[in-house]
Amino acid sequence: MKINYRQLSILVFMSFIALKCLALPGLLYSESGNMSWLVTLVLMFVDFIFALLIIDLMKKSNAKNILEFMQQCLGPVLPRIFMAVLVVKYALVVANISKGLEFFVVENFYSSLNWIVFVLPLIILVGFMLYKGIRNIARVSEMVCWAVLLGCVYIAVKSIMSVDVLNFLPFFKDGVAPLFKSGYQHMSWFGSSTFLLMLFGKVDFSNEKKMKLVQYSFLAIALVMLIHFVFYGLFDITSPTHSFCISDISQYSSGQSSIDELSWLVVSLWVTAQAVQLALFSYAMIQAIKFTFNIKTNVFPILFVLIYIFAWSFIGEMTVRLEQVFLTQFSSILTIFTAYVIPIILYIGYAVERRKNKKIRGGEKCKS
Amino acid sequence: MQKLKSIFSPRKIIIILLIIVGIMTVPGLNAPAMSETEAIVTLLCMDKQEDKIVMSATVLSPGPDNVANYQVFTGSGDTLSNAVEAVSLSIGKEMGFAQCEVMALGENLCTEGVMQTLDFMTRTKKVGRNAYLVSFAGDINDFSESMSNLNKEKSLSLEKILSFDKRYVLTKNCNIENFYIGYFNDLSLGIMPRLEIKNSESDNAIEVASGGQTSGDQAEAESGQKEKKYFLNDGSLAVFKKGKHVLDVDSEMVKKMNFFVNNSQQGALTIENVNDDLYENANVIVDIVRKKNEIGVRFENDTPIFRNRMEVVVFVEQVLGDQPKENLLKRNNDFLTPTLLEHIKEKIQSDMQDCIDFCKTNSVDLIDAYKHFSKLTSKKFDEYLKTHTKENFLDDITFEFDLHVSNEY
Numbered sequence: 001m002k003i004n005y006r007q008l009s010i011l012v013f014m015s016f017i018a019l020k021c022l023a024l025p026g027l028l029y030s031e032s033g034n035m036s037w038l039v040t041l042v043l044m045f046v047d048f049i050f051a052l053l054i055i056d057l058m059k060k061s062n063a064k065n066i067l068e069f070m071q072q073c074l075g076p077v078l079p080r081i082f083m084a085v086l087v088v089k090y091a092l093v094v095a096n097i098s099k100g101l102e103f104f105v106v107e108n109f110y111s112s113l114n115w116i117v118f119v120l121p122l123i124i125l126v127g128f129m130l131y132k133g134i135r136n137i138a139r140v141s142e143m144v145c146w147a148v149l150l151g152c153v154y155i156a157v158k159s160i161m162s163v164d165v166l167n168f169l170p171f172f173k174d175g176v177a178p179l180f181k182s183g184y185q186h187m188s189w190f191g192s193s194t195f196l197l198m199l200f201g202k203v204d205f206s207n208e209k210k211m212k213l214v215q216y217s218f219l220a221i222a223l224v225m226l227i228h229f230v231f232y233g234l235f236d237i238t239s240p241t242h243s244f245c246i247s248d249i250s251q252y253s254s255g256q257s258s259i260d261e262l263s264w265l266v267v268s269l270w271v272t273a274q275a276v277q278l279a280l281f282s283y284a285m286i287q288a289i290k291f292t293f294n295i296k297t298n299v300f301p302i303l304f305v306l307i308y309i310f311a312w313s314f315i316g317e318m319t320v321r322l323e324q325v326f327l328t329q330f331s332s333i334l335t336i337f338t339a340y341v342i343p344i345i346l347y348i349g350y351a352v353e354r355r356k357n358k359k360i361r362g363g364e365k366c367k368s
Numbered sequence: 369m370q371k372l373k374s375i376f377s378p379r380k381i382i383i384i385l386l387i388i389v390g391i392m393t394v395p396g397l398n399a400p401a402m403s404e405t406e407a408i409v410t411l412l413c414m415d416k417q418e419d420k421i422v423m424s425a426t427v428l429s430p431g432p433d434n435v436a437n438y439q440v441f442t443g444s445g446d447t448l449s450n451a452v453e454a455v456s457l458s459i460g461k462e463m464g465f466a467q468c469e470v471m472a473l474g475e476n477l478c479t480e481g482v483m484q485t486l487d488f489m490t491r492t493k494k495v496g497r498n499a500y501l502v503s504f505a506g507d508i509n510d511f512s513e514s515m516s517n518l519n520k521e522k523s524l525s526l527e528k529i530l531s532f533d534k535r536y537v538l539t540k541n542c543n544i545e546n547f548y549i550g551y552f553n554d555l556s557l558g559i560m561p562r563l564e565i566k567n568s569e570s571d572n573a574i575e576v577a578s579g580g581q582t583s584g585d586q587a588e589a590e591s592g593q594k595e596k597k598y599f600l601n602d603g604s605l606a607v608f609k610k611g612k613h614v615l616d617v618d619s620e621m622v623k624k625m626n627f628f629v630n631n632s633q634q635g636a637l638t639i640e641n642v643n644d645d646l647y648e649n650a651n652v653i654v655d656i657v658r659k660k661n662e663i664g665v666r667f668e669n670d671t672p673i674f675r676n677r678m679e680v681v682v683f684v685e686q687v688l689g690d691q692p693k694e695n696l697l698k699r700n701n702d703f704l705t706p707t708l709l710e711h712i713k714e715k716i717q718s719d720m721q722d723c724i725d726f727c728k729t730n731s732v733d734l735i736d737a738y739k740h741f742s743k744l745t746s747k748k749f750d751e752y753l754k755t756h757t758k759e760n761f762l763d764d765i766t767f768e769f770d771l772h773v774s775n776e777y
Contacts, residue, residue: 120388128381162541169743237552238497238545252498252545 007138016220029239031182051193073349090285151266159253163233187332191339415474424512478613506565573598644707
């Protein structure tokens with residue numbers, strides 16, 4: 001079952017906004033201050049370029065899956081190593097989304113919530129979506145995408161009159177070095193296009209409308225920038241103390257401590273969108289596991305991923321704060337490698353392979 | 369794949385869902401109502417008395433016929449944590465602060481410093497940062513009882529009063545978040561509305577009956593009589609530096625301060641002794657219908673210049689004093705005579721100058737001059753600060769006012 005180009009564009013849109021509107025703005029502010037928005041803008045733009053690159057490779061792969069395509073370009077060994085690295089990357093993203101969802105629900109909805117009560121239905125939902133496959137995930141994304149977009153715009157616009165534009169001045173007061181440092185340190189929140197690697201052979205390009213992807217990507221970038229603009233404009237120097245950007249904006253504008261009803265709906269939509277993202281990256285993780293260990297069936301990888309999500313509910317609280325894992329150098333390097341280095345290597349490998357093939361064909365022609 | 373299909377068959381999924389719903393529903397039905405275990409605090413008052421923290425919480429509980437019932441509970445302790453525990457113990461419920469709409473801080477606590485209290489209440493006890501923050505003068509028990517009575521007897525709520533203040537009086541969002549932002553900025557300056565509970569009648573104060581138990585009038589309380597108290601919200605402000613209360617700003621000065629705030633709704637101005645073709649020694653009440661500010665800052669020959677360009681639309685509301693009767697036949701436009709216009713400009717300029725003088729005298733930047741200079745002319749302002757301190761930087765700033773007054777019609 002393949003997804004069409006529009007669905008692919010929507011998946012890109014959803015993945016672009018997924019991790020950007022909760023803890024990230026606050027975390028970025030600690031390092032890069034009032035220029036944090038620029039770090040997000042530049043890195044999202046880089047993600048967009050790499051999304052285009054991967055989709056271009058996807059088209060050139062002639063409907064091969066990623067492992068077959070990598071093996072064609074890079075030989076038999078390297079692709080397996082890449083797949084194993086990608087498993088780790090996807091596992092970290094899944095953990096980040098899952099833990100983010102937990103904190104978000106517990107902090108915003110009901111502080112005495114037993115997380116197990118929430119995580120069990122969530123796991124069943126994700127399990128069902130994984131069982132149904134990527135088309136199901138894409139269709140659900142299609143359904144929630146516009147609601148999420150309108151909801152976020154509503155929350156941002158409602159508070160925009162309270163924004164103090166002076167908070168964004170002066171530009172580059174501490175130079176550009178903190179921006180690079182901050183971007184590198186928070187790299188794990190970017191590299192959203194990595195999931196595309198697992199969609200090789202799963203996209204039907206017959207009805208391709210090239211501008212769709214560009215439109216959706218730019219829409220995602222504009223939406224994230226709008227949310228970040230309102231967030232920094234409202235909270236300024238206290239931004240690092242806010243862990244839930246979207247709900248904190250909504251709460252600020254409500255004027256009193258309880259969030260108004262429509263904002264509740266939007267906040268709930270955000271939970272739905274995050275659940276779909278959890279399914280998407282879990283799907284990518286399953287595919288990577290299958291390719292790494294040469295597993296043909298879906299049963300064990302799906303069960304493994306579901307147990308993994310469930311386990312995070314306990315492990316995360318008991319041992320480490322996930323943010324700390326994400327802020328390590330390992331995590332940043334992992335993201336750079338999987339999101340940017342692998343596609344570049346693949347592109348070079350493909351170009352070399354193509355050149356070789358041309359030479360061979362040229363030689364054969366000469367012989368004949 | 370077949371195995372997977374058999375595991376995830378629709379019937380099995382429905383059974384699993386039913387089991388989960390069952391697991392959740394049974395304990396849910398069995399559990400006591402949340403209102404029985406948790407007290408929903410809507411107004412939290414705190415003060416310091418004889419080295420002890422006194423906390424008074426107005427708790428919302430469902431009453432008969434779905435009418436909200438507000439009750440006040442008080443406790444004290446050596447620390448904030450102990451005070452919370454004392455209130456909790458006295459009512460036998462956990463204190464839930466997430467719905468707290470207003471946090472009121474007493475004079476003693478404000479003088480000593482409020483940041484530790486705010487940190488404890490927001491970070492540990494989860495009071496929303498968008499809760500209103502006010503300071504109050506008077507006894508804590510009188511204040512919380514009065515607020516409760518305000519609600520019971522006059523159907524007024526402090527949250528609604530403060531919401532009105534935000535729109536029409538202070539024009540700045542005086543919630544915990546904004547206080548934090550002010551505190552963490554360079555000047556470490558914060559403001560909050562100042563309310564008062566008085567024992568005697570005074571102008572603009574609302575009568576609110578108080579229980580009287582804590583104000584020392586035990587006999588009166590026992591006899592069932594309530595001592596009268598008066599609640600005063602005159603639009604005055606308490607100013608904090610580094611989290612400590614340093615001075616009060618009266619309502620007249622707050623009005624003058626609002627000439628520097630873009631979205632403020634100013635109210636009326638009284639222009640005295642107007643004499644021209646239309647007016648004979650008249651006192652004219654002019655309503656400021658709307659206004660628009662543009663604050664600009666620049667440096668000229670190393671001198672910082674703060675410019676407030678303001679467009680004011682006015683409407684002549686009343687003319688006091690004996691005036692010729694033909695004046696009543698004039699159209700709205702005719703009331704704003706050139707002389708009156710000049711008087712209005714002079715009045716506004718003099719008000720703004722008063723505000724600046726007040727800021728300079730008290731070393732408090734209530735007009736956000738520091739913010740504008742540091743954001744818009746940061747390098748030059750850093751140079752300027754080498755020869756000035758954050759306390760006296762206003763002294764050598766030149767203030768320019770560019771006023772444009774027009775009639776509503």
